Amino acid sequence: MFVSYKWLKDYVDLSGITAEELAEKITRSGIEVEGVEVLNQGISGVVVGHVLEREQHPNADKLNKCLVDIGQDEPVQIICGAPNVDKGQKVAVATVGAVLPGNFKIKKAKLRGEESNGMICSLQELGIEGKLVPKEYAEGIFVFPGDVQPGADALQQLNLDDEVLELGLTPNRSDALSMLGVAYEVAAILNREVKLPEISYETEGEKTSDYISVNIEAKQENPHYTAAIVRNVTIAPSPLWMQTRLMAAGIRPHNNVVDITNYVLIEYGQPLHAFDYDRFGSKEVVIRMAQTGEKLLTLDDKERELKEDQLVITNGKVPVALAGVMGGADSEVKEDTVNVLLESAYFDGQTVRRASKDHGLRSEASARFEKGVAPERVIDAARRAVQLLVQYAGGEAAEGFAEVKHHAPEPKTIFISEEKINSVLGMSISEEEIKSILLRLGFAVETQGDKLSVTVPTRRGDITLEEDIVEEVARLYGYDNIPSTLPLFRSTPGKLTEYQAKRRKVRQYLEGAGLLQAITYSLTSKEKAVQFALKETEMTRLSLPMSEDRSVLRQSLLPHLLEVLNHNLSRQMDQAAVYETGSVFLTKGKDEQPVEKEHLAGAITGLWEQHQWQGEKKPLDFFVVKGILDGLFSELGLSEQVEYKAAARDGLHPGRTAELYINGVLAGAVGQLHPTIQKEMDLSETYVFELMLEDLMEQEIGEIQYTVIPRYPSITRDIALVVDKEVAAGEMLSVIKAAGGTLLKEAVIFDLYEGDRMEEGKKSVAFSILYLDPERTLTDEEVTKAHEKVLNAVSEKFGAALRG
Known part of the structure; x- marks a missing residue:
């Protein structure tokens, strides 16, 4: 609803209050004023002009040379291109030095050799929307009725010296969809009278x-x-x-x-x-x-x-x-x-x-x-x-x-007590003040025993209950006047549950690693519902979906995260890394209630690092994403319980995908997006992961064990083992750690070779193994004995031989 401030003055005395102040008071009383538009803002120097003469421009078919009286000593010449300009008209003239909307300044000019001292304006040029301009003036200048005087303020004649309040009305306040309805509201706020139009005619x-x-x-x-x-x-x-x-x-x-x-x-x-x-x-x-x-x-x-x-x-x-x-x-x-x-x-x-x-x-x-x-x-x-x-x-x-x-709605009468109003508001408003507020709203009020009888005019169809009366009293009394009080009962300080604390730690870690949090829809299409799902079950369909694209509950977070990547890359970003913690919905059958399980998923694409000054670029690969996950497991204290196993999963690259197991149970997957899907979604090389977050965070973690810094030297042995290409390096690492006994403190892979000098079907995997006893210095014999156990174990298990 657009409310003209000048028009509103016809019904309510607004002396002493500006449009901005009124807007603030209306908003504070419960109706939001979305803005106040000053119609003549940025406009000056526009007057009424009288066209004394009009003739064709000697050098232009579509221009007119006009002599215009603008209330000064001498008329001025103005060149005008409007098709409807003519002698005898009263028009709006932007004089030399005037400013029009958009900070457009009027200067003396020559148009095709003829001097022009101003501009004859259309309503659009004065800031009025084209759709509101009368049709006869939509394609030309505006013509005033004949009773205006040349030199008068044209903005005042057009009521552009006005301010318009835009009310954001809720559906229940239809009474404010009229000037009189707004007048009743304003009069109640300001405690002033409403002046209704006087109607009389013969x-x-x-x-x-x-x-x-x-x-x-x-x-x-x-x-x-x-x-x-x-x-x-x-x-x-x-x-x-x-x-x-x-x-x-x-x-x-x-x-x-x-x-x-x-x-x-x-x-x-x-x-x-x-x-x-x-x-x-x-x-x-x-x-x-x-x-x-x-x-x-x-x-x-x-x-x-x-x-x-x-x-x-x-x-x-x-x-x-x-x-x-x-x-x-x-x-x-x-x-x-x-x-x-x-x-x-x-x-x-x-x-x-x-x-x-x-x-x-x-x-x-x-x-x-x-x-x-x-x-x-x-x-x-x-x-x-x-x-x-x-x-x-x-x-x-x-x-x-x-x-x-035949019939018409009758005014509604509501009975309410002073005690009821004050108990709901937690205040102490007197009965007289309550009655005064309701009378200001135009309600009829009578005292009947210990209650007030409030008769509500039919223009306020939103008032039907006691609670509505309480609201009217509260908003007119002023929400700012409701006192702030502390609860009168024992309270316990809030804290995060263990699960919430872990989830916060997960988010903080991933954001520290460079991933941004995304929040996507739980509803998806039938095609995307089971795509990338770690555990595929029956789909959960909505009975009344808003669209087919949002008709099924998701079983994986990844499809929508890939849409987020696509959205960002299509807007000229060269790298995007996002994650989400959210629910997936699993069910055992059509009539079964779905079970919500919280998952964690991430998707990364583009260059991982780029230092233009040093000319260094680090492309994203599988081990970058694996490193992020390893760091996360370390934060959660699960490093020793997690195991990666090579796997083939739908939608992921067959040679760059692994499943994650915790204590032998599937807990997630990580890998590169399949090239065909990358191409379909217009993505560069993209890596994704999805984990069963709920299962991860429910794992029991032992107490942190601290060890003293070693006083005795360690001994490192590097070995390069030749094995069949099909042998997983991770399995070899596990065997090495188990065979090394208590002296083996650390074993890491540092090289893989599959070059021309290697026998067909073979590969060389190099390990660095550290031996240490915190209580004493190890002898070569002791290290050699432990190291031979390692070599024997990998030889027996995988047929591994030392590379010559």
């Missing part, structure tokens, strides 16, 4: 009932309908003040009759519709549900097929309007309209919403009916519109209204 001798009658067949969908007749109107532009107020509210002006219905819509929040009485086709208005197969040509020149659950306005024979949504083209008010049939009604919001949705038609009227209009304003809004039609369209009002009213 009627001609004829009665409305002589021209039209009303028959409501759909009583539930349309409990109240009112029709008025205004004769002998003259279709013309509406007054400039009305046009500018409508534009500030986000509505494009059309003509005086249509603009008046829109003006009253914004003012009262009550949608109206004007029919051309002479084109209406009968003297009877019949409101009923549409019949199957009926069609209606709406104001947007589209023929629409109606349904049986849609409410229509008819002339007793055929539909002339889709109730509460849009009128029909056949009875539209046009330039030759003389007599107007004015409709003001209360339509059921659900019925209007259904029709609006079915036809894809959203209008200011339908939005208000859907959320709920004030039933008591049906007649007031009709009277206000008739007054304006008489005043600004020269109409003659017929006496009375053609009205049918």
